[in-house]
Amino acid sequence: MKRKITPYLIVSPYIIHFIIFIAFPVIFSIILTFHKWNIISPMEYSGFNNYIQLFQDKLFLKSVLNTLVFLVIHIPLQIVVALFLAEVLNQKLRLRGFFRAAFFLPVVVSGVVVTILWQQLYGFDTGLLNRILVFLGFGKVGWLVNPKLAMPSIAIMATWKNVGLYIVLFLVGLQTVPKYYYEAADLEGASHWQKFTKITLPMINPTIFMVVILSTIGGFSLFIEPYIMTGGGPLNSTLSAVLYIYKQGFFYYHMGYSATLGLFFAIIIVGVVIVQKKFIEREV
Amino acid sequence: MKRAIFYIVLVFGALMFLYPFLWMLTATLVPESEIGKLTLIPSSVSLNSYRQMFDKIPIGRALLNSVFVASTITLGVLIFGSMVGYALSRLQFRGRNLIFYIIIFTMTLPFQITLIPQYIIMVKLGWVDTYLALIVPYLMNALSIIMFRQYFKSIPQDLIDAARIDGCSELGIIFRILWPNSIPALVTIGIITFMASWNEVLWPLIVIRNEDLMTMPQLVTLFAVGGRAESQLGVKLASAMVLALPIVLAYLFFQRYFIQSMASTGMKE
Numbered sequence: 283m284k285r286k287i288t289p290y291l292i293v294s295p296y297i298i299h300f301i302i303f304i305a306f307p308v309i310f311s312i313i314l315t316f317h318k319w320n321i322i323s324p325m326e327y328s329g330f331n332n333y334i335q336l337f338q339d340k341l342f343l344k345s346v347l348n349t350l351v352f353l354v355i356h357i358p359l360q361i362v363v364a365l366f367l368a369e370v371l372n373q374k375l376r377l378r379g380f381f382r383a384a385f386f387l388p389v390v391v392s393g394v395v396v397t398i399l400w401q402q403l404y405g406f407d408t409g410l411l412n413r414i415l416v417f418l419g420f421g422k423v424g425w426l427v428n429p430k431l432a433m434p435s436i437a438i439m440a441t442w443k444n445v446g447l448y449i450v451l452f453l454v455g456l457q458t459v460p461k462y463y464y465e466a467a468d469l470e471g472a473s474h475w476q477k478f479t480k481i482t483l484p485m486i487n488p489t490i491f492m493v494v495i496l497s498t499i500g501g502f503s504l505f506i507e508p509y510i511m512t513g514g515g516p517l518n519s520t521l522s523a524v525l526y527i528y529k530q531g532f533f534y535y536h537m538g539y540s541a542t543l544g545l546f547f548a549i550i551i552v553g554v555v556i557v558q559k560k561f562i563e564r565e566v
Numbered sequence: 567m568k569r570a571i572f573y574i575v576l577v578f579g580a581l582m583f584l585y586p587f588l589w590m591l592t593a594t595l596v597p598e599s600e601i602g603k604l605t606l607i608p609s610s611v612s613l614n615s616y617r618q619m620f621d622k623i624p625i626g627r628a629l630l631n632s633v634f635v636a637s638t639i640t641l642g643v644l645i646f647g648s649m650v651g652y653a654l655s656r657l658q659f660r661g662r663n664l665i666f667y668i669i670i671f672t673m674t675l676p677f678q679i680t681l682i683p684q685y686i687i688m689v690k691l692g693w694v695d696t697y698l699a700l701i702v703p704y705l706m707n708a709l710s711i712i713m714f715r716q717y718f719k720s721i722p723q724d725l726i727d728a729a730r731i732d733g734c735s736e737l738g739i740i741f742r743i744l745w746p747n748s749i750p751a752l753v754t755i756g757i758i759t760f761m762a763s764w765n766e767v768l769w770p771l772i773v774i775r776n777e778d779l780m781t782m783p784q785l786v787t788l789f790a791v792g793g794r795a796e797s798q799l800g801v802k803l804a805s806a807m808v809l810a811l812p813i814v815l816a817y818l819f820f821q822r823y824f825i826q827s828m829a830s831t832g833m834k835e
Contacts, residue, residue, distance in 0.1 A: 296669075370579075373572055552674070
C-alpha cells in the first residue's frame with residue numbers, strides 16, 4: 283500500500299505547482315479575454331470586444347511585425363556569424379579556449395548590462411560606433427534615432443549577445459562530421475569553400491535548425507532590450523509584441539485586453555514554430 | 567599564411583566581444599567629460615561614478631536580494647526537479663506518462679499566455695511585493711525535470727535496489743544515493759537555473775514595486791530608464807558594471823562549466 287502512494291507523494295509538489303501556476307492561468311487567460319478588467323473594480327463581461335479591438339489595433343499589428351523584423355534580421359545574421367567563427371575555431375589553432383571564452387562572455391552577462399552598454403555604443407554624438415566611423419572618415423549613423431535603423435540595431439546587439447552560445451553549439455555539431463570526409467575531399471582537390479558547402483553544411487543541418495528554433499522562441503520574447511534602449515520608439519519602430527502586451531497590462535491596466543494579446547501572440551508563436559518544424563522534417 | 571588569416575579573424579572577433587566591456591569599465595572610472603574617448607587607459611582614475619550610484623540606489627541590498635532569490639530558486643529546482651525526475655524514470659505508477667506529457671506541453675507553452683493571469687494570482691494571494699512572488703513560481707522547471715529524468719536513467723538499477731533492501735526511503739534514495747552519483751547533472755542544472763533567475767527582469771518588473779525587494783537587474787533597469795541617473799553616463803554604466811561583476815567573476819573561474827551547461831540546454835533533443 284505504502285509503495286503505491288509514494289510515487290504520487292513525490293510528484294505532488296509538481297502537480298500542485300502545475301495547477302496553480304500553469305493550468306489555472308491558461309484557463310483563466312481564456313476567461314479574461316471575454317472580460318474588461320482593471321483589477322481594482324469587478325470584472326465586466328465584454329463578449330468578443332477584446333478580439334474585435336485586437337483585429338483593429340494597428341499598434342499591435344505593428345508590434346508583431348516589428349518582432350518579425352527583428353527575427354528576420356537576427357536569425358540569419360546569427361547563423362552566418364556563429365557558423366563562420368565556429369568554423370575558424372574548429373581549426374587546429376592555439377588559444378582556442380581563450381577565444382571561445384571571449385566570444386561566450388556576453389552570453390553569461392545580463393541582457394540589462396548589454397543593453398545599457400550598447401545604448402552608449404549606439405549614441406549619436408558621443409557613441410563609440412559613431413566616433414569610430416567619424417575617425418575613419420565616414421558620417422554619423424542614427425543607430426537608435428532613425429526609425430528604419432532602430433530595430434536592426436537592436437537585432438545586431440542581440441546577435442552580439444547570443445552568438446557565443448551558438449558558436450559552441452555549432453562547434454559541437456562540426457565535431458560530429460567524420461574527418462575522413464574531408465580527407466577524401468582533399469584527395470579530390472576540393473577547395474575550402476567546396477568542402478564547406480558540400481560536406482559541412484549538409485552534415486550540420488540539424489544544428490542549424492535547432493539554432494533557428496531556439497532563437498525564434500528567444501526572439502519572440504524580445505522585451506528588455508527595447509524597454510531600456512528606446513522605450514519602443516522612435517515612432518514605435520522598436521515596440522516589440524511583449525513590450526506592447528506589458529504596456530497594455532501594466533501601464534494601462536487593461537488586464538482583459540492584455541491577456542487577449544498574450545493568448546493571440548502565443549498562438550502566433552506556436553504556429554511559426556510548428557511551420558518551422560514541419561519544414562525541418564521535410565528537409566532532413 | 568592561412569593560419570595567419572585565421573588568427574587575425576579570431577583576434578578581431580575577440581576584440582569585438584571584449585573591447586566594449588573594457589570600454590565600459592574605463593567609462594565608469596573617468597570623469598564624465600572624458601567618456602566616449604576610444605582609448606582604454608584613463609588619464610586619471612576616480613571612483614566618483616560608483617560613489618554617486620551607491621548614494622542613489624540601494625544596490626547592495628539588491629545584490630543580497632538577487633543572491634537570496636537565485637539561490638533559493640536553484641535549490642528548489644534541484645530538489646523538486648530530481649524528485650519528479652526520479653519518479654518519472656524509476657517508479658511505476660498510473661498517470662506517469664500523463665505527467666510526462668504535461669511537462670513536455672509546459673515546455674512548449676509560451677510564457678506570454680500565462681503572464682497576465684500569473685500576475686493576477688500574485689495579487690489575489692497578496693504576494694505582490696514579497697519574495698514569494700519572485701521565488702515560488704520558479705520552483706518547478708520542466709527542462710530541469712527532463713534533464714534529471716534523462717540523467718537518472720543512466721544510473722544502474724542495482725544501486726537503487728541495494729538501497730531499498732537496506733531499508734532506504736524513496737527520498738533517501740534520491741538525495742543519498744542518486745545525488746552523489748549525479749554531480750554533473752546537478753552542476754549543469756544548477757548553473758542554468760541560477761543564471762536564468764539571476765538575469766530575469768520582466769517578472770520582477772511586474773510583481774515588485776518596493777525598492778527594498780528589487781533584484782539587481784530590475785533596480786539597474788529602472789535606474790537606467792528612470793530619471794535618477796540624471797543622464798550621467800558614468801553613473802549609469804557603473805550600475806551596469808556592478809550588475810555584471812558577480813557573474814563575470816564566477817565565469818572567469820568556472821568558464822568551462824558555464825559553457826558546457828548552457829550549451830547543453832540547446833542539446834536537449
